[in-house]
Amino acid sequence: MANSKISKAKKTRKYEGRQEEILRAAARLFNRKGIKGTSLSEVAEAVGLVTNSVTYYYRRKDDLAAACFLRSLDIYNALVDRAEAEASPQEKVSALIYGFFVLLAEVAEGTQPEPVAFLEARSLVGAQMEEVSRAYSAMFRRVRGFLADAVDDRQMLNARTHLLLSILHSLRLLAVNYAPEDYPRVAGEVVDIVLRGISSANPPDIDNDGISRAADAFVRQANESSDSFLKTATLLINEQGYRGASIEKISARLNLTKGAFYHHNENKGDLVADCFSRTFLIMQAVQQEAAGERSGWAKLMRSVLVLARFQLSDAGPLLRRTALAALPPALRQDIQLNGSRITNRFTGFIMDGIRDGSVRLVDPVIAAHAINELVNALSDIHYWTREVGPVNVDQVFAYPLLKRGILSK
Numbered sequence: 001m002a003n004s005k006i007s008k009a010k011k012t013r014k015y016e017g018r019q020e021e022i023l024r025a026a027a028r029l030f031n032r033k034g035i036k037g038t039s040l041s042e043v044a045e046a047v048g049l050v051t052n053s054v055t056y057y058y059r060r061k062d063d064l065a066a067a068c069f070l071r072s073l074d075i076y077n078a079l080v081d082r083a084e085a086e087a088s089p090q091e092k093v094s095a096l097i098y099g100f101f102v103l104l105a106e107v108a109e110g111t112q113p114e115p116v117a118f119l120e121a122r123s124l125v126g127a128q129m130e131e132v133s134r135a136y137s138a139m140f141r142r143v144r145g146f147l148a149d150a151v152d153d154r155q156m157l158n159a160r161t162h163l164l165l166s167i168l169h170s171l172r173l174l175a176v177n178y179a180p181e182d183y184p185r186v187a188g189e190v191v192d193i194v195l196r197g198i199s200s201a202n203p204p205d206i207d208n209d210g211i212s213r214a215a216d217a218f219v220r221q222a223n224e225s226s227d228s229f230l231k232t233a234t235l236l237i238n239e240q241g242y243r244g245a246s247i248e249k250i251s252a253r254l255n256l257t258k259g260a261f262y263h264h265n266e267n268k269g270d271l272v273a274d275c276f277s278r279t280f281l282i283m284q285a286v287q288q289e290a291a292g293e294r295s296g297w298a299k300l301m302r303s304v305l306v307l308a309r310f311q312l313s314d315a316g317p318l319l320r321r322t323a324l325a326a327l328p329p330a331l332r333q334d335i336q337l338n339g340s341r342i343t344n345r346f347t348g349f350i351m352d353g354i355r356d357g358s359v360r361l362v363d364p365v366i367a368a369h370a371i372n373e374l375v376n377a378l379s380d381i382h383y384w385t386r387e388v389g390p391v392n393v394d395q396v397f398a399y400p401l402l403k404r405g406i407l408s409k
Contacts, residue, residue: 015057018047018057019057020113021047022043022047022049022054022057022058022064023064023067023068023071023113024113024114025043025046025047026038026043026064026065026068026116027068027071027072027113027114027115027116028046028114029042029043029046030065030068030116030117030120031114031116031117034119034120035061035065035120035123035241036120038061039061040054040055040058040061040064043064062124062125062128063128065116065120065124065128066124066128066131066132068116069116069118069121069124069132069135069136070131070132070135071113071115071116072115072116072118073132073135073136073139075103075112075113075115076115076139077139077142079096079099079100079103080096080139080142080143082095082099083095083096083099083146084142084145084146088149089146089147089149089150089407090195090407092146093146093147093164093191093194093195093406093407094191094195096143096146096164096168097168097171097187097190097191097194098184098187098188098191100168100171100187101171101175101183101184101186101187102183103115104171104172104175104180104183105180105183108180109180117169117172118136118169119241119320120241121133121136121241122239122240122241123240123241123245140161140162140165140384143161143164143165144157144158144161147160147161147164147406147407150407150408150409151406151407151409154385155385155387155388155396156396156400158384158385159381159384159385159388159396159397160397160400160406161384162377162381162383162384162385163373163374163377163397163400163401163406164194164406166373166374166376166377167190167194167370167373167377170369170373170376171190173321173369174186174190174366174369177365186363186366189362189363189366190366190370192362193362193363193366193367193370193401194370194401194405194406195405195406195407196360196404196405197399197400197401197402197403197404197405197408198350198353198359198360198362198367198401198402198403199297199358199359199360199402199403199404200297200353200357200358200359200360201360203297203358203359203403204294204295204297204298204358206298206301206302206305207298207302208394210302211301211302211305211306211309212309214286214289214302214306215305215306215309215310215313215390218282218285218286218306218310218315219309219310219313219314219315222282222310222315223314223315227278228254229254230271230274230275230278231278231315231316232250232253232254233245233250233271233272233275234275234278234279234317234318234319235317236249236250236253237272237275237319237320238317238319238320238379238380239380250271269331270331272319272331273331273335275319276319276324276335276338276339277338278319279318279319280335280338280339280342282307282310282318283307283318283342283375284338284341284342284345286303286306286307286310287303287342287345287346287349289302289303289306290302290303290306290349291345291349295352295353295356295358296349296350296351296352296353296354296355296356296358296359297353297356297358297359298358299349299352299353300346300349300350300353300359300371300402301398301402303346303349304371304374304375304398304402305393305394305398307375308374308375308378308390308393308394308397308398309390309393311375311378311379312378312381312388312389312390312393313390316379317378317379318375318376318379319379320376320379320380321339321372321376324336324339342372343368343369343372344368346367346368346371346372347364347365347367347368350362350364350367350368351364370401371401371402374397374398374401374402378393378397381397
């Protein structure tokens with residue numbers, strides 16, 4: 001009997017060890033190639049198994065993807081556990097951000113598993129989608145509790161929690177530009193920007209009427225163009241990820257046949273590339289118009305606020321950059337280049353503001369990354385609050401990061 005128990009324990013440890021290897025390999029592949037671009041055979045090869053051996057643990061790729069998302073949420077919840085032990089909202093937010101960079105350093109060293117990005121989580125269906133959704137919402141509520149002592153308005157609380165988590169998720173993209181030994185400094189810069197904003201003590205006034213007119217003009221121009229196909233595809237890709245936004249779903253939403261779809265695009269990869277082109281053209285045009293403002297702060301605010309209004313208008317949204325991971329490598333280079341140029345323009349506006357005194361001394365590269373994520377996060381803010389729209393997006397969503405910090409009243 002004793003030998004039987006020992007044998008069973010060994011089998012359990014072996015099973016759990018192999019399962020962990022599969023989850024680690026799958027997370028790495030999903031992050032680099034997207035769920036659609038990763039096959040079970042590639043996961044199997046990464047751990048020295050045949051495909052049938054992987055299906056013994058996870059029958060379908062959806063089962064494996066759901067397990068990766070849930071395990072990633074366990075990793076996030078461990079960070080939240082440690083941050084919750086801090087006394088003040090500021091200390092909790094700081095601990096969460098520093099903790100994430102510690103995690104990234106441990107992943108780089110190979111001592112911690114790599115969490116899978118949540119960019120395609122909404123492509124899950126049925127019970128798997130419900131389970132992952134419930135788990136993410138529970139984590140969201142815990143982080144919201146960090147801010148609750150400082151922010152008492154419900155819509156602001158949900159909006160700022162979504163922004164904080166969006167920035168946190170995006171930090172892996174920022175971290176690739178730095179060596180792990182630089183992570184503590186980078187974490188400190190992120191904390192400083194998130195908690196204090198980026199404006200100087202007395203930033204110049206913003207022409208709100210001019211911003212509204214500019215936003216209306218861009219929305220009108222987008223609606224008058226012939227890109228309704230790309231707008232609808234962008235919306236669906238943002239909602240369900242590259243994998244979830246199938247050709248059938250895109251065609252159905254537009255009341256098109258699959259044949260008509262292929263009249264517009266040869267394949268879905270080309271479609272995503274065209275959606276990115278539309279997004280970048282809009283962002284570049286907004287930035288170019290804002291470049292005529294007198295101060296760096298005004299350039300920055302005009303471009304961000306016009307883009308924020310556009311995101312929440314009937315002409316929006318813009319395509320989230322997370323869709324880039326699912327594209328074939330051959331299509332990524334030009335898109336990454338255009339994305340970098342937009343970020344560099346934001347960096348230039350911040351540098352202008354530091355020189356003219358309208359922006360306080362911050363790391364302009366890290367601040368530009370946070371601003372990009374602010375614009376990005378507006379594409380799915382409706383999942384967390386439906387009370388943010390073009391009229392109040394400045395006060396509720398943009399100003400807390402850009403002006404006063406996310407814990408400001």
